[in-house]
Amino acid sequence: MYVSELGEQWRRARLRPEIVHLDSAAAGRSSNAVIGSISAHLWRETERGSYVAAEDRADEIARDKRDLASLIGHTADELAFRESARAALRALLTYWNLPMSTTVWVAKNEFGPNLVEFERRGYAVRPLPDADLAGHVDTDALENMLQFEQPDFIHVCHVGSASGVVQPVTRIVEIAHAAAVPVVIDMAQSAGHTPTVTGADVVYGTSRKWLTGPRGVGFVAVRSDALRPVEVESSEAFVAGRLGLGVAVSELLAIGQQRVFRELAAIGRYTRERLDGIGSWEVLEPIDEPSAITTLAPPPGWQTADVAAARDKLFSLGILVTAADSWRAPLATEQSVLRVSPHLDVEREDLDRLADALRTMGY
Numbered sequence: 184m185y186v187s188e189l190g191e192q193w194r195r196a197r198l199r200p201e202i203v204h205l206d207s208a209a210a211g212r213s214s215n216a217v218i219g220s221i222s223a224h225l226w227r228e229t230e231r232g233s234y235v236a237a238e239d240r241a242d243e244i245a246r247d248k249r250d251l252a253s254l255i256g257h258t259a260d261e262l263a264f265r266e267s268a269r270a271a272l273r274a275l276l277t278y279w280n281l282p283m284s285t286t287v288w289v290a291k292n293e294f295g296p297n298l299v300e301f302e303r304r305g306y307a308v309r310p311l312p313d314a315d316l317a318g319h320v321d322t323d324a325l326e327n328m329l330q331f332e333q334p335d336f337i338h339v340c341h342v343g344s345a346s347g348v349v350q351p352v353t354r355i356v357e358i359a360h361a362a363a364v365p366v367v368i369d370m371a372q373s374a375g376h377t378p379t380v381t382g383a384d385v386v387y388g389t390s391r392k393w394l395t396g397p398r399g400v401g402f403v404a405v406r407s408d409a410l411r412p413v414e415v416e417s418s419e420a421f422v423a424g425r426l427g428l429g430v431a432v433s434e435l436l437a438i439g440q441q442r443v444f445r446e447l448a449a450i451g452r453y454t455r456e457r458l459d460g461i462g463s464w465e466v467l468e469p470i471d472e473p474s475a476i477t478t479l480a481p482p483p484g485w486q487t488a489d490v491a492a493a494r495d496k497l498f499s500l501g502i503l504v505t506a507a508d509s510w511r512a513p514l515a516t517e518q519s520v521l522r523v524s525p526h527l528d529v530e531r532e533d534l535d536r537l538a539d540a541l542r543t544m545g546y
């Protein structure tokens with residue numbers, strides 16, 4: 184029995200998985216239509232020549248751009264493609280005309296590899312204070328801090344890689360803009376998952392996670408007064424992949440984005456209620472956090488290697504989740520957690536199987 188009323192529709196659009204797939208935060212499962220559009224384009228490339236095949240699809244490509252842009256609160260001409268979210272961030276930092284000694288403020292859930300990008304460029308990185316134990320940014324403290332000092336930009340992971348916490352990005356953007364500070368939002372985990380119209384100056388993300396597009400496609404949208412988006416687009420492109428992402432976005436819009444976000448939040452709540460406390464694993468998000476990512480802290484005394492072993496054991500039982508080590512969010516935690524990230528087609532039995540496996544593991 185599906186957890187969501189959209190479960191059956193979502194499943195019917197895809198192959199039945201061979202495993203219990205609870206790992207959309209790593210890579211979601213593409214629909215048959217997405218895979219069909221990618222392979223059809225690859226065939227056309229060989230029949231008509233790749234550049235002609237792309238030209239043939241110009242209208243579709245333009246429409247896809249408008250759809251994706253509208254989903255993330257930008258316009259089509261602000262949007263550019265790269266091969267991943269990280270490549271999008273790199274391109275942004277390369278072409279953005281930032282001062283010699285750049286200061287960036289980040290939320291505590293900042294993705295470790297993003298911090299590496301900042302540090303290798305010599306930026307001064309300052310973490311923003313949390314408002315609560317879950318790790319939401321304290322927006323009152325931010326407002327206060329900005330009265331005394333302004334960073335060159337604020338960078339926030341809308342949803343991080345090691346937690347289902349959703350940052351209050353709309354409020355952060357409002358406060359930052361009142362102090363004339365630009366905001367960059369990492370939407371790798373939020374695009375297709377939570378509402379993503381934020382008013383931010385730059386947003387970027389990836390196709391393969393919650394949007395369930397193909398791997399190897401990332402995007403970045405830059406408000407025109409901040410930077411010219413044409414500069415950040417790569418000249419070579421996985422056109423078939425972009426068309427596949429376009430189909431994934433149009434499927435999401437056809438269901439209704441708000442409905443999808445609501446159902447994913449309900450799945451998160453159901454998952455947390457189902458799993459909390461089982462076998463001494465502890466759910467780290469507030470039960471009603473509006474996302475479908477649940478992270479579980481291991482029983483007391485477990486080390487990083489034990490969590491990795493638990494993930495492998497689950498996989499041997501046919502259940503796919505991520506063991507999320509602290510490199511994913513080094514400012515937030517030193518602890519490894521299990522990350523459970525079902526999509527709309529999760530069934531109650533899937534979570535029962537996970538709960539049973541967790542119960543019998545170690546304790």
Ligand SMILES: *Cc1c(COP(=O)(O)O)cnc(C)c1O
Binds near residue numbers: 268340
């Ligand atoms: C996955 C992820 C990224 C990186 O995305 P890629 O497309 O793999 O480069 C960046 N930020 C967050 C929060 C992520 O979860």
